[in-house]
Amino acid sequence: MKVYDAIISRRSIRRFHQKPVNLEVIKKCVNAARLAPSAANLQPLEYCIVTDKILCAHLFETLSWAAYIQPKWVPKEEERPTAYIVVLVRDTQNPYYERDVGFATENIVLTAEGEGLGSCILCNIERVKIQDICKIPMTHAVDSVIALGYKAETSMVEDLKDSVKYWRDERNILHVPKRRLDDIIHINMFS
């Protein structure tokens, strides 16, 4: 898959088939993160891959899903992610680590898309519990979690009109409003 095609087709996916994801494919996603741009090349990030069924079940309890969907919604048991990548920071004093996380996680979700996987970046998470579940030492901070699995939902972009809130239609298709290209480009001068 071409990079631009992966960027265009990738959407956050929150419902998954239960077919396991091959560990080598997940490692490939982390390898893409490893090679992402890094401020001063300090490379402050590490990754905990979680595929064990019991650990996945514990991790699932620490995550919050699709806050705009009301009433409160979570994936059903048979729709849960089958793997996770927990993004860790070993130096939160690094003033640019959050930018590094952005580049690294984008590389992960685009690689996942290229491999035919769905993904969702999650930051609305219970970090202390995750630290405990994955036995992460205090030298490393939990930044975010990326849910992975084979896609069991369709999500599509639509032009943003009056609200940024994504929504589900009667066929359970997720609609994600994005600002129109013409509304965000300024050529030569702002106005």
Ligand SMILES: Cc1cc2nc3c(=O)[nH]c(=O)nc-3n(C[C@H](O)[C@H](O)[C@H](O)COP(=O)(O)O)c2cc1C
């Ligand atoms: C930093 C960040 C944190 C996010 N946290 C969550 C989260 O906790 N739960 C969730 O369901 N989605 C989360 N998302 C996914 C966003 O809701 C999603 O990217 C947004 O609605 C746009 O949809 P798209 O990814 O399909 O373009 C997060 C995305 C980002 C970039």
